[in-house]
Amino acid sequence: MELSFGSEFDGFRSEVREFIKANWPPADGNLKSHENERAFVLAGVERGYMHRSIPKAYGGSEQPADIIKAEILREELTKARAPAGRIPGNGLVVPVLLEWGTEEQKQKWIAPTLRGDIIWAQGFSEPNAGSDLASLRTKAELSADGSKWIINGQKIWTTHGHKATHMFCLVRTEPDAPKHAGISYLLVDIRQPGVTVRPLVQMTRQKEFSEVFFDNAETPADMLVGERGKGWNVTRSTLKHERSGIATMTWSLSMFRDLVKLAKEVERDGQPAIKHPRIREELAAIEGQLMSLTYSTYRATSHDVHGRDIGTFQTMPKVYMTELAGRISKLARDIVENDFVDMSGERLKWIERFMISLSMSIAGGTSNIQRNIIAERSLGLPRDKNPGAPA
Amino acid sequence: MELSFGSEFDGFRSEVREFIKANWPPADGNLKSHENERAFVLAGVERGYMHRSIPKAYGGSEQPADIIKAEILREELTKARAPAGRIPGNGLVVPVLLEWGTEEQKQKWIAPTLRGDIIWAQGFSEPNAGSDLASLRTKAELSADGSKWIINGQKIWTTHGHKATHMFCLVRTEPDAPKHAGISYLLVDIRQPGVTVRPLVQMTRQKEFSEVFFDNAETPADMLVGERGKGWNVTRSTLKHERSGIATMTWSLSMFRDLVKLAKEVERDGQPAIKHPRIREELAAIEGQLMSLTYSTYRATSHDVHGRDIGTFQTMPKVYMTELAGRISKLARDIVENDFVDMSGERLKWIERFMISLSMSIAGGTSNIQRNIIAERSLGLPRDKNPGAPA
């Protein structure tokens, strides 16, 4: 048993560090400039550090898959607050194009997407198609001359809708075909008159998602990815590409570190809150869960690296972390007491987390959907005839 | 708003006290003798204190229903540890006989049952018919001459099987009729060769239930209660007659009182455990739940008394108390620490409660069945096509 990445990777890590040191922060010190980001990412691609899974032909660096190197890169880039060339929506559409796109589509879209010249929004959910995606209604009809798609309908929970220039979405192209059939995967320029993007304000006051309305919006016929009516299979592959377990786990770890810091800072009955037996014990209990998540994730990653089956844990991290985040934010609430209501106060971050821990249980498949997946895939229970969940 | 029973009942309470004082404990001081119990109960019936809902003709005292008087009697008899003439199984069969029995059956069975000369076991559940009672298989066939039923099969979770002289049970008399139909309600003398009673030992080492095996056991044809094949409706009425909410609540109250006593007795880090902030706070949280149960029960009883609808609370006490009992016994465990494993130690009672709090969630309809009832009756959710539960 060995937890470190092993010395064979030390060399790689120092190379990466040097590279970052040399290229970030940028000479002009402007961390926000797209140009600087772009230059850094291109240099990263040169070195084989970024877009590693993408062929050189489409602007990637075409490196053999290596979970450890990928993780080392993630760690070092995060530490240096340097761009990783990862833009959420884009990370979802590129693999799809690679798997299903025509050569023209690959040539045309992948490189600019990797450079971040194009930003993609995901258009899947609809008001009446949440967990039950297959019941979506937004429809696209081919124009008489067959040159373009005319799109009408509404999308919701669209990520980055306000920043995005384009959208990859699921639309119904075969109205008469049964539920899952009849859906196609389309690319759409959303900076056009027929498209209205309306940000959705969340209870935290943040605007992470949008509603997008299509009113005779248009997109060229060749913006169809995969076969007409086969959009469902195309998405399946999209959903595979998600954050690695380690990233997830690191997120919880940093949230927990903040919690410990909070418990040390805040006074309660004349001593740091962390000395209060109930808070102290709950904090330790949370740490026990977190250590479970952490080391089971290392175990899973190791199994991945060595091509062993991860087993039942595979389906669990999301719900586990969601419940843990709720537990963490409740303890934070107990510590901050009065500050828990002050949205301009020093503890705002904890108020937001108290709420966001809930959206985690909704975004990308509600916790109940996750439970259904665990029941079927990990526990091997017979398929559920009632797979339902609220979202 | 008024919590006390009101002065109009003070007179009644003192009468009851005098009566008990005069008759219990018995002259010879033998609290266990059936004769003494019987004499006391008969005197109680004379005074209209016991078997109040049963007509005089069948040995009851035929009193107008009065929840408050009933509750006062329960309190005073419990306080004096005097017999209340209540024998669990018997309390379930008498109402059935009153509602469905023939005049002969009422004459023959009710009086001796009230006197406790007959003790009844309930024979409903079977190994493959738990929450889904209607799938029971024990069958009874009428003998060729039509004079008696021949019974074959097995019952489980039979209460007081070892003490009982007779059983009221559900058996399948119409093998070809669909599930719910084809079931009949039979009375059987279980002190006969064809019946084997095998006590079921529980994890607590106690023997509360039995398995009962019928191997060509016999019972006279006129032991059928209600119509042949209509046993299902007959049971429905049995299930109505359960302990009053107040009794339930008092049970939790006394368990909680013990818990507080325990927390004061046991030393932890040089002071009573009750001073330990986590234990103290959890104890108070439990008390909050208990007070909720208590005063909502008083509210419900008051509504009953005044003929008002109790509302959604009606279906809730059982699961609520089950969960509360689990919470109480876990805190007790945290307090007794090492003693939690010593089955001959001073904390045995708490080890048993730790386990019994689970059997509560099973006996008389599992917690999941209770949840189904709450969902349908209290929340008005559409009937569940999958009403399932493990038991």
Added chain:
Amino acid sequence: MNFLLSEEQLALVDSVSNLLRDKCDPLRVHKIFDVPGDARFDSELWSALCDMGVPALIVPENHGGLGLELVDLAIVAEALGRAVAPVPFLGHALATLAISLAGSEAQKAKWLPLLASGEALGTVALCEGKGGWMPEQWTLSGARLTGSKTLVPNAAEADLIIVGTADGLSLVEKGAGFSITRVDSADRTRPVDTLAFEDVAAEILPEGKAASTRLIDAAAVLLAADSFGGAEHCVSMSVDYAKMREQYGQPIAAFQGLRYQLVAMALATEPSRGLYWYAAHAWDAIPDKSSHAASQAKAHLSDTYLQVTRDTVEAHGGIGFTWEHDTHLYMKRAMLNWAWLGSPSRHRLRAADLAGW
């Protein structure tokens, strides 16, 4: 036994509920909620409640009130909580109570009629610093007050403020020269302010020392009642949504997993009604149990309410997380009920002390 509401009380709840149905629909609450800067309260709704006699409920008859009990006030608080009503009820009711409990005859004569009619608006300034909610923690004192108070409901709009002090309770009038800073509070249905006093003229209420605990206990009961109303509404909102929302070709209410989650919400909520009733009744009729019951009610109900609002978000999925949906109005009201007067943990420990443990 008679632990239920009288015909009169049922009638009272009905009329208040009907008024709220007309004048306090969610859309209206959202409107109030959406103007952060000057979030004050719904004055039209408040005056309608005043016309109905709500502020007069617990004012003695000889001072123009109805001379009713805390129970009556609490069942109204439940109705207001159910509607997340944006009105200055909490501070006003407590200020009124403070004067009737602790004021001199002159103070009562001057203020109670104005408070009963709603011509004057009152509030209470209790907390000092981040957690100084209890009388023994109050430091301001004397006839001229210096110091500060936090989380004071609607202070900016109030004509008089009852201030908790080392002497007990003191009365400060609008414009007496203290500074007011409105907090950017999560709950915009009941805005709160931070007050800074510097040598500000105040009238001591003669019986304030004795009354301050009674005042705290009454506040706990009213928060518990408000919490019950809100939680109960969240449960029925979630149940209704489950019946109406369809996925996979059927109402999601058909999914047993969700059904049990809804049942858990109802199990947490409904039985707690008896606890707040008892706490209110104890305040009126069982003095020696009153403080203990009040703290238990505040702890259990504000805790339950907040959790139920979280469950409500999950029961609604994404829509329940949006600003447009009602859920966050309830969650944020629950957040104030949770923190105001001290966290559940504080009140459980207070109850434990009072139980003599």
Added chain:
Amino acid sequence: MNFLLSEEQLALVDSVSNLLRDKCDPLRVHKIFDVPGDARFDSELWSALCDMGVPALIVPENHGGLGLELVDLAIVAEALGRAVAPVPFLGHALATLAISLAGSEAQKAKWLPLLASGEALGTVALCEGKGGWMPEQWTLSGARLTGSKTLVPNAAEADLIIVGTADGLSLVEKGAGFSITRVDSADRTRPVDTLAFEDVAAEILPEGKAASTRLIDAAAVLLAADSFGGAEHCVSMSVDYAKMREQYGQPIAAFQGLRYQLVAMALATEPSRGLYWYAAHAWDAIPDKSSHAASQAKAHLSDTYLQVTRDTVEAHGGIGFTWEHDTHLYMKRAMLNWAWLGSPSRHRLRAADLAGW
């Protein structure tokens, strides 16, 4: 990164598991369980485990052992826990560990080969009174011991007992004249005794002072591993029952409410595997994290195990509450894992102290 079991370790687990499948089926465990009076252990199973080299795993090679690590012992403990194996593994492994960590060369030479082969049975006497599990609470001392120790595993059957003392650790041989009282313990798969020493001859282990904390941490890891094995078995037992048990004409696994309850059990159990692995690994390779990890593992796993056994009863309904069913064997084993070495609460506070909070 290489946080997984080696081929050798997988082979070790396999062979132990196969042996247990043959020689430790539930019926056999029930038999042992049903003779309260002289509940000792399954000697046939134990000698088979000894022949397989289980007690030799962590004995240094130069003393007739295999010189492996705590991780190897822990994965065996997991397998034994999964089978609720009625063998004196816990006490024996810890006694062996104590001597290899703290014994003199002579003591090692004399005892380790006997312990490695299983010719001699060892155990440890740690706790004093109702909760004196930690070295700083140990009061017996000197070359002749007087005092008492509680919850000592299989003391009646042991040839030597390592006693935790104020000096560190001492070795007492069978028949040295101490009295043994078998406790009527819930868990009859691992009987425990109360020992009373009165001026009993004992050999001090030279390195005992330093080793006692290591010993405690190792004990915590082994209990955590045993707990994981038991909990995981309870989950699969419940899942299998749900697939097989029919009600209302279908397997109860079709009921989503129950499905989610099973999912909750699995979610509590499976991820905790990494925690006990890490605690074992830290004991072997990351000394400065070892105590903290060990206490976290003991607290979290024993707590989880006991809860999962409760959930298992509910998942089985009535049958799961009977003496004949396997569930109570696991619950009672979980009860000892929970209490032995100190409750989860104690270990969480220990972890908090060690974290420097």
